[in-house]
Amino acid sequence: MFDIQTQLFESQDVRLGPIDYDKDPEIESRWTHDSEFMRLMETGPARPMSAAIVKKQYEKLEKQIEEDKNLYHFMIRARTDDRLIGKAVIQWIEWTNGNGMLRLGIGAADDRRKGYGTQALQMLLRFAFAELNLYRVTAIVAEYNEGAIALLHKFGFVQEVCRRKSLERDGRRWDLYIFGLLNEEWQQARRQP
Amino acid sequence: MRDLFRGELVRFTLEEPETRARSEIRWQRDSEFVRLADSDPVMMNSEKKIREWIEKQAENGFKPERYFFNVRTLAEDRLIGFLSLWINLIHREAWVGLGIGEHDFWSKGYGSDMMRLCQQYVFTELGMERLSLGLHEYNPRALRSYEKCGFRLEGRTRRDLMREGRRYDSLWMGILRQEWLQMQSGEAK
Numbered sequence: 001m002f003d004i005q006t007q008l009f010e011s012q013d014v015r016l017g018p019i020d021y022d023k024d025p026e027i028e029s030r031w032t033h034d035s036e037f038m039r040l041m042e043t044g045p046a047r048p049m050s051a052a053i054v055k056k057q058y059e060k061l062e063k064q065i066e067e068d069k070n071l072y073h074f075m076i077r078a079r080t081d082d083r084l085i086g087k088a089v090i091q092w093i094e095w096t097n098g099n100g101m102l103r104l105g106i107g108a109a110d111d112r113r114k115g116y117g118t119q120a121l122q123m124l125l126r127f128a129f130a131e132l133n134l135y136r137v138t139a140i141v142a143e144y145n146e147g148a149i150a151l152l153h154k155f156g157f158v159q160e161v162c163r164r165k166s167l168e169r170d171g172r173r174w175d176l177y178i179f180g181l182l183n184e185e186w187q188q189a190r191r192q193p
Numbered sequence: 194m195r196d197l198f199r200g201e202l203v204r205f206t207l208e209e210p211e212t213r214a215r216s217e218i219r220w221q222r223d224s225e226f227v228r229l230a231d232s233d234p235v236m237m238n239s240e241k242k243i244r245e246w247i248e249k250q251a252e253n254g255f256k257p258e259r260y261f262f263n264v265r266t267l268a269e270d271r272l273i274g275f276l277s278l279w280i281n282l283i284h285r286e287a288w289v290g291l292g293i294g295e296h297d298f299w300s301k302g303y304g305s306d307m308m309r310l311c312q313q314y315v316f317t318e319l320g321m322e323r324l325s326l327g328l329h330e331y332n333p334r335a336l337r338s339y340e341k342c343g344f345r346l347e348g349r350t351r352r353d354l355m356r357e358g359r360r361y362d363s364l365w366m367g368i369l370r371q372e373w374l375q376m377q378s379g380e381a382k
Contacts, residue, residue, distance in 0.1 A: 045283055096234050099353045135360070136353055161348025161365045165323060168284050173322065178365070180350050 008127055009074070011119040016074035016088060016127075019058050024075065025051035027084045031107035040145050041105045043167060043176075070095070072127070076106070076120045085111045088124045090132065098135035100128060104148075117151055125155065129183045136182050142167055143175040156189045157181045197314055198262075200306040205262035205314075208272060210251065213263065214244040216272050220294030229332050230292045232354055232363070257282060260314075264291075264307055266298070273298045276307050278315065285322040287315045300334060308342045312373055322370050329354055330361040343376045344368045 009016040029051040031037050038046035049057075065071050070093040076086035086106040093100040104121055106112050128134045139157060141148045161178035168174075198205040208216075218240045220226055227235045238246075250261075260278035265271060274293035281287070289311055293303055315321045326344065328335045340346070344366040352360035 043284065094232065097232060097353060097355045135355070136351070138350060138353070158351070160350050163325065163347055163365065164345075164367055165369055166284060166286055166325070166367070168322070178348065178350055180353070182352065 025054040028054045101138045139179045152179045200310045202306040208263045210244045210247040287321045287324050304338045325367045
């Protein structure tokens with residue numbers, strides 16, 4: 001029997017949950033006004049978005065999830081009060097090849113460096129490898145995103161590709177790194193305490 | 194000025210939907226070709242469906258993010274393949290995908306000629322800073338051709354493809370505007 005008691009979506013301080021259409025748009029709109037966050041999270045141009053626009057995007061996203069069936073989207077919430085603190089996503093899943101891409105972000109600056117990202121990533125990887133049964137998970141990160149790079153290394157991701165000068169920001173060009181983690185590597189790391 | 198659409202062996206065209214569909218329906222039946230070109234499962238569409246899809250593309254007009262060329266040989270004027278570009282205007286990066294559907298024209302330098310035309314177009318007409326592509330580990334013919342055209346192998350995503358019960362890597366390559374310009378001045382000497 002596998003470990004069915006350990007909850008997939010609950011960790012010490014955070015949980016993964018669905019979108020809350022009443023409360024989340026306001027908070028996510030605030031994140032989009034933080035250009036630092038946007039440039040860590042997206043390669044597209046940063047732009048502030050109103051709560052109403054964010055809400056529309058949620059609707060579009062949920063429609064896409066229903067139609068394409070290759071995307072899983074979670075909100076990261078604090079366990080104490082269900083407050084929204086980030087997002088965790090597995091997207092671009094190729095079912096026949098057993099691969100997918102992960103995206104994760106902690107929205108507010110105050111919530112960073114508290115271990116929330118680590119706990120969320122731990123749950124997201126278990127979901128990807130033990131629930132979706134993916135063989136590998138990919139992450140793409142800009143060279144200036146030191147926090148993300150450190151987090152991926154911590155979980156045993158291997159830096160596989162350096163896409164030289166693929167991004168232009170602040171008047172210079174930056175490399176994009178592609179990281180990968182295989183199911184067997186994740187299993188092995190999990191067995192070692 | 195240089196001819197953007199004419200190389201040493203091939204030229205770029207845009208064919209009518211009927212002509213394109215007639216070729217593409219033949220090419221997509223060739224599982225070797227499709228499995229080299231794509232990582233999705235091989236599937237079949239009717240000629241009607243392919244034509245409608247091409248017509249819809251034409252109706253939507255030309256988007257600045259998307260370029261498509263058909264490829265004809267100069268000697269026989271034969272339609273042998275295609276070359277497709279996706280452009281990121283913000284970061285000035287282009288992605289290329291190309292295919293030669295006619296087996297008789299493999300391994301004879303047509304692909305490299307297509308790629309040289311593509312590089313010239315991307316760097317001198319579109320003003321891109323970088324040209325990127327991906328390929329499968331089990332396509333060494335393509336790898337040799339791209340290396341010959343000055344692309345650098347920037348890494349491989351391990352075992353992300355599954356074919357006939359075995360796993361294979363994907364290879365990622367890129368060439369920067371500066372590198373291409375240097376190559377050109379080297380050839381001119």
